[in-house]
Amino acid sequence: MTRQYDAIVVGAGPAGSSAALTMARAGLKVALIERGTFPGEKNMFGGVLHRLPALEKVFPDFWDRAPLERHIVKKGVTFMTDESSFSTVIEAGSFDKTPYNGYTIFRPRFDRWLAEEAAKAGATLICSSTVDEVIKENGKVVGVSIVGRKGAIKAPVVVAADGVLSFTALKAGLRKPTFNPGQMAVGVKALLDLPSDVINDRFGLVREQGFANEFVGCTEGVRGGAFLYTNYDSLSVGLVFHLASLKASGKTPYDLLNSFLEQPQVAKMVRGGRLLEYSAHVIPEGGYDMIPELVGDGILVTGDAAALCNATGVNLEGINLASHSGVVAGQAVIEAHKNGDFSGKGLSLYKKMLDESYVMKDLKTYRRAPHMLHNDRIYKEYPELMCSMMEYLYKINGTPKENISKLFLKAAREKVGLKNLAADGFSAWRAL
Numbered sequence: 001m002t003r004q005y006d007a008i009v010v011g012a013g014p015a016g017s018s019a020a021l022t023m024a025r026a027g028l029k030v031a032l033i034e035r036g037t038f039p040g041e042k043n044m045f046g047g048v049l050h051r052l053p054a055l056e057k058v059f060p061d062f063w064d065r066a067p068l069e070r071h072i073v074k075k076g077v078t079f080m081t082d083e084s085s086f087s088t089v090i091e092a093g094s095f096d097k098t099p100y101n102g103y104t105i106f107r108p109r110f111d112r113w114l115a116e117e118a119a120k121a122g123a124t125l126i127c128s129s130t131v132d133e134v135i136k137e138n139g140k141v142v143g144v145s146i147v148g149r150k151g152a153i154k155a156p157v158v159v160a161a162d163g164v165l166s167f168t169a170l171k172a173g174l175r176k177p178t179f180n181p182g183q184m185a186v187g188v189k190a191l192l193d194l195p196s197d198v199i200n201d202r203f204g205l206v207r208e209q210g211f212a213n214e215f216v217g218c219t220e221g222v223r224g225g226a227f228l229y230t231n232y233d234s235l236s237v238g239l240v241f242h243l244a245s246l247k248a249s250g251k252t253p254y255d256l257l258n259s260f261l262e263q264p265q266v267a268k269m270v271r272g273g274r275l276l277e278y279s280a281h282v283i284p285e286g287g288y289d290m291i292p293e294l295v296g297d298g299i300l301v302t303g304d305a306a307a308l309c310n311a312t313g314v315n316l317e318g319i320n321l322a323s324h325s326g327v328v329a330g331q332a333v334i335e336a337h338k339n340g341d342f343s344g345k346g347l348s349l350y351k352k353m354l355d356e357s358y359v360m361k362d363l364k365t366y367r368r369a370p371h372m373l374h375n376d377r378i379y380k381e382y383p384e385l386m387c388s389m390m391e392y393l394y395k396i397n398g399t400p401k402e403n404i405s406k407l408f409l410k411a412a413r414e415k416v417g418l419k420n421l422a423a424d425g426f427s428a429w430r431a432l
């Protein structure tokens with residue numbers, strides 16, 4: 001049996017549900033297809049949801065209704081060695097005022113809720129259904145088929161929102177069949193149960209305030225970093241590795257996560273935490289240079305499927321970019337329906353709106369960041385340099401101090417070499 005819709009969305013993650021909600025609220029007949037038994041069942045991420053300006057317009061009471069954990073008032077970066085750590089923390093008054101800058105969330109709860117909002121707006125949510133083929137007629141995408149089911153689901157336009165490994169974009173011929181491991185990262189996360197009052201005391205928080213901290217120098221030389229985010233009564237703690245570097249190291253994410261949790265300064269933060277869940281996922285880390293074709297005849301590619309993820313090292317922004325691309329994909333489909341044109345040209349408004357938004361502008365601004373981050377010294381020598389400098393500065397033992405600038409040059413020469421220091425400084429200046 002063939003079912004006919006105005007639009008099909010493949011994947012009920014943040015990109016897909018944002019697209020489905022936008023189109024359903026405009027009165028289009030939308031099929032939102034998800035392989036999980038419920039949206040979010042298999043989805044994981046680090047933990048911080050940032051502002052969603054495009055979705056907030058379509059869904060004005062979004063922040064009052066979404067299932068959120070804590071709002072982030074403190075953000076920190078910690079440089080680590082095996083035995084020491086040096087942290088910088090920003091706790092800004094503006095972070096503690098609405099509209100808040102970011103919230104921790106749980107994907108199974110959040111994704112399910114957002115997809116159900118799309119369904120309430122009129123979209124048909126079809127779960128336990130894995131899309132395996134893209135149906136084409138005269139070179140145009142006109143529908144999809146589902147594993148193990150007879151017949152097709154048809155629509156003049158398909159929105160691919162099926163995540164980083166998007167088979168929909170692949171089958172439509174919009175992305176290459178293989179990935180460059182140099183453009184991919186893998187993240188692992190442990191969810192640790194901890195009472196909310198312990199979290200508040202330990203991290204200097206009150207009520208539902210939250211803390212988000214990133215760590216560098218904790219990956220035994222593998223390119224990558226760690227994160228610790230406070231949920232209401234649990235901690236999300238994990239590591240993100242550059243895939244090619246992890247492979248070359250021969251180390252396993254699980255062992256690296258355990259060593260991280262045992263590092264003395266981290267062990268104090270997670271003390272008493274009971275492991276609730278362990279999860280892992282791939283991240284498109286290549287930035288602007290990784291973006292595939294975004295539009296074809298009868299198809300649009302959104303979110304991680306389009307590599308719209310900003311992993312510059314300061315923040316990991318993925319959900320906000322995915323949701324934004326979903327909303328503008330939905331708006332482009334609404335216009336295409338008005339004009340009756342679903343060709344690549346008729347859908348090109350999507351690319352135009354993305355290009356004009358912070359999504360593409362940020363990815364372009366930080367286009368060189370992924371290359372800059374492929375520098376092993378960032379993950380070992382620089383954290384060691386910073387920790388040893390700070391340790392020296394704060395250690396008072398009755399011996400005369402050296403001049404700080406001279407000391408820095410001496411330590412930098414020993415740890416990284418002055419030529420490398422200059423080259424790395426220039427590369428960071430160009431990338432950031």
Ligand SMILES: Cc1cc2nc3c(=O)[nH]c(=O)nc-3n(C[C@H](O)[C@H](O)[C@H](O)COP(=O)(O)OP(=O)(O)OC[C@H]3O[C@@H](n4cnc5c(N)ncnc54)[C@H](O)[C@@H]3O)c2cc1C
Binds near residue numbers: 010039040046320
């Ligand atoms: C370790 C880690 C930490 C991260 N931390 C953050 C963070 O703190 N903040 C942030 O903003 N971002 C973070 N991200 C990135 C963020 O998770 C992604 O950018 C975001 O989830 C992309 O949303 P999406 O909707 O495009 O794809 P996804 O969230 O991957 O959703 C895709 C959906 O499609 C479904 N699907 C896949 N294939 C099919 C198919 N064939 N048929 C039907 N359904 C299908 C999947 O089940 C899923 O529901 C992190 C990612 C990782 C891995």
